[in-house]
Amino acid sequence: MKATNIVWHPSKVTKEDRQKLNGHKSVVLWFTGLSGAGKSTLSVEVEKELHQRGIRTYILDGDNIRHGLNKDLGFSAEDRKENIRRIGEVAKLMVDAGIVTLTAFISPYREDREMVRQLLGEKEFIEIYVKCSLEECERRDPKGLYKKARAGEIKGFTGIDDPYEEPENPELVVETDKQTLEESVKQVITYLEENGYLK
Ligand SMILES: Nc1ncnc2c1ncn2[C@@H]1O[C@H](COP(=O)(O)OP(=O)(O)OP(=O)(O)O)[C@@H](O)[C@H]1O
Numbered sequence: 001m002k003a004t005n006i007v008w009h010p011s012k013v014t015k016e017d018r019q020k021l022n023g024h025k026s027v028v029l030w031f032t033g034l035s036g037a038g039k040s041t042l043s044v045e046v047e048k049e050l051h052q053r054g055i056r057t058y059i060l061d062g063d064n065i066r067h068g069l070n071k072d073l074g075f076s077a078e079d080r081k082e083n084i085r086r087i088g089e090v091a092k093l094m095v096d097a098g099i100v101t102l103t104a105f106i107s108p109y110r111e112d113r114e115m116v117r118q119l120l121g122e123k124e125f126i127e128i129y130v131k132c133s134l135e136e137c138e139r140r141d142p143k144g145l146y147k148k149a150r151a152g153e154i155k156g157f158t159g160i161d162d163p164y165e166e167p168e169n170p171e172l173v174v175e176t177d178k179q180t181l182e183e184s185v186k187q188v189i190t191y192l193e194e195n196g197y198l199k
């Protein structure tokens with residue numbers, strides 16, 4: 001830590017107060033998976049469904065965050081780690097603010113995702129593995145990135161010449177190459193309902 005002589009200033013409204021006002025818990029839904037697996041697509045649909053049910057939500061999406069907060073970071077292992085660390089800290093603030101926070105980052109390294117889990121309280125981090133075969137992601141190639149990676153125009157692309165470490169104990173696995181988008185959305189919502197997050 002570079003900063004010294006800093007003292008936490010407590011507020012008089014707590015996370016629990018905010019959750020009570022909102023009428024639901026706050027939590028991070030951490031979508032992880034290969035590029036093109038469907039993290040953004042799924043988070044947008046899940047958010048829409050939650051919003052319709054009166055739940056306060058916010059999405060932190062990889063590309064959007066790299067436009068602003070993290071525009072100084074690249075894709076080296078070190079920068080990916082710092083990217084995820086900052087997102088983790090932002091997500092933690094949003095949970096403190098009482099919001100159901102959905103994040104859509106490849107977040108390829110187990111250690112980095114684990115770091116975020118440790119930042120948050122128990123039951124405040126739901127790891128959702130958006131599972132899809134590399135072949136199918138490459139076939140979809142919604143941003144044309146796999147094509148560029150195969151052509152050598154992008155170096156260190158996850159799944160091609162950079163690793164993706166599968167979650168070992170995720171709270172949820174959605175298989176977007178086997179189930180429809182609607183089925184995946186239902187699976188996530190059902191998990192939240194059954195585990196008491198929505199009341
Ligand atoms: N069952 C499904 N679930 C989710 N997405 C699907 C499904 N079937 C097809 N798709 C398509 O797969 C693509 C997924 O792209 P999306 O941008 O959501 O991926 P991503 O995981 O956010 O990738 P990136 O890490 O590059 O941002 C979309 O074009 C979506 O329409």
Ligand SMILES: [Mg+2]
Nearest residue numbers: 039040062104
């Ligand atoms: Mg995305």
